[in-house]
Structures are given as structure tokens and as C-alpha cells.
Amino acid sequence: MDFRLPCPEWLDLHATLGSGQAFRWVRHGDAWRGVLGHAAYELWWEGEVVGRTLAGRGNTRALSRFLALQEPQTPILHSFPQDPMLQEAVQACRGLRVLRQDPWECLASFILSSTKQIPHIRKIIETMSQRHGKSLGGSPTWYAFPTAAEVAALSELQLRECGMGFRAPHLLGAARAVDAGELDLASLRQLSHEEALQRLTALRGVGTKIANCVLLFSCGFEQAFPIDTWVRRVLLENWFPAGKTRPRDAELQDFAASFFGPWAGHAQQYLFHHIRLRHDKVR
DNA sequence: ATCCAGGACAAGT
């Protein structure tokens, strides 16, 4: 063991790293291995997060921030409505946290996520990182996530060859906008939620869902509420009983904001992970 | 084989 990361509240690495927020972490038994920034790590739980560095120079502060280890969860849970379905999800996914990701990696990853299953998103990102990211050493070799500048320098064909199909031009366009300074991801957190959404959805291939993923997972917008097929389903089943004409996403967004409150994005993540676990179990 | 996946967008009603 190389390091211990202080963690005031209990955390579930499996729920946190395995809930489709980040795509570069792989489970090995009780441990998780993956890349953050310019280092690769193996992490597991021994009453706190412990681990070792697999490649590159480890940065425990970056890891701690990524995993939101110092962020109290109790106020979030207390802010949630007393709702049977949400409480069931919270019980089932105790210790799940919303990660604090790098905005570029998050944006690029979710551009690649559209109408793809999570295992395949992982595969595309891994292929792209191996081919176009900096080598970090280690055995087997680990690779950094390609920077916006590195992606901007590629051709659409090179990206398509990573298996991303029609998403290739979308990723390339985003990389060019970020690399050219037309889109300053770091400054999004200064804006209102509405303004930040507009900046992101101005990119081709980035609609409301993907923009909200980026704002929630990497820009500190705790109320951002991504509605994908799974979340849409659980919203309709639980809070929009059939009968009337089925509501559109804009109506679901309004409902989520008022019903789940200022930490709605976290509620969303509990719901998302819970219904997917339930689905896998049934099948 | 057919359907669906952490969607977005244009085109046709």
C-alpha cells in the first residue's frame, strides 16, 4: 500500500466508480484500477480509501478531490424529499458519491456516450487513450486521456478508427473549440446553470442531457439533472402515473428541479445506479 | 435476428 486517503464518511467505491460517471476505472475483485490525470492507481477500501500507484507520479490530493472524499454527504441526504422510491435508491446505493472530474475528459467522454452502452463507451475511450494519449509507463502500459489539443490535432478518420462512429466529428469539434479557447470549460462554474447549459449545447453533438452530465460531474452544478433513457423511465414510472399524455423532457426537468431540490443531480445518480443494478439482477 | 444503448439534430407533419 502506497497511501491512505482520509475520508470522514463511509464511501462505496463500487457504487461511485461503477455507476457510469467515469469510464476509465475497472474493477478487480474488491479493488478498482484506473487513470486520473497523469497517473494510474489501484484503490480499495479499508475503513478509508487506500491504494497504490501503478504508473506515473501519484497525486493523492487530486485523488481525494476526484472522489469527493472531504465532502459531507449527510446534508445532501437530508435535503432529499421523503419519497419511497428515492429513499429506496439511497438505501441500496449507500456510499455513492458524485465524482469531481476533469471537465474536458468529462465532456469528451459524454459526447462519446450517446446511444451507447456503458461497456462499449469504456472500450471506445480506452482505444482512443491507448492510441492518442501520453504513455504513463507501468506494466501493462497505462495511458493518459488525450488532451483537447491532442484530439484537435487528429483527423476525423483517426477518431472513427477508435470505433466512435458518427460521434467522431462531434468530439473533434469540441476539441477544436476548447483548444482554440472559444470554449473555456474552467469558467463554466462561474456562470448560471442556464448560461452554462447554453455554452455547452452550442457544441454540435451536445444537447441538454450531455451538457447536464458535464455540469454535474465536472463543474459543480449539484442541481444539474441529466435525463437519459433510464432516468426518464424511472421518473415516468414513479411520479407521472399513466393516463395523461406523457410529459416531455422539459416538464420532467422542471419537476426534478422542484421535487429533488438543490442536490437534484445527486438524487439522479442514486436513481440511475439503483435501477440499473435492479435491472442487472433481474436479468 | 431484432432490439436497444447514460442522444442529438434535421426534416417532415
Next chain:
DNA sequence: ACTTGTCATGGA
């Protein structure tokens, strides 16, 4: 304003 077609690709 709402519905449908299209964009690639792999896994179930």
C-alpha cells in the same frame, strides 16, 4: 409544437 428518420456500432 410534436413525431419520425438518421447517424455507427456492439452487446444482449
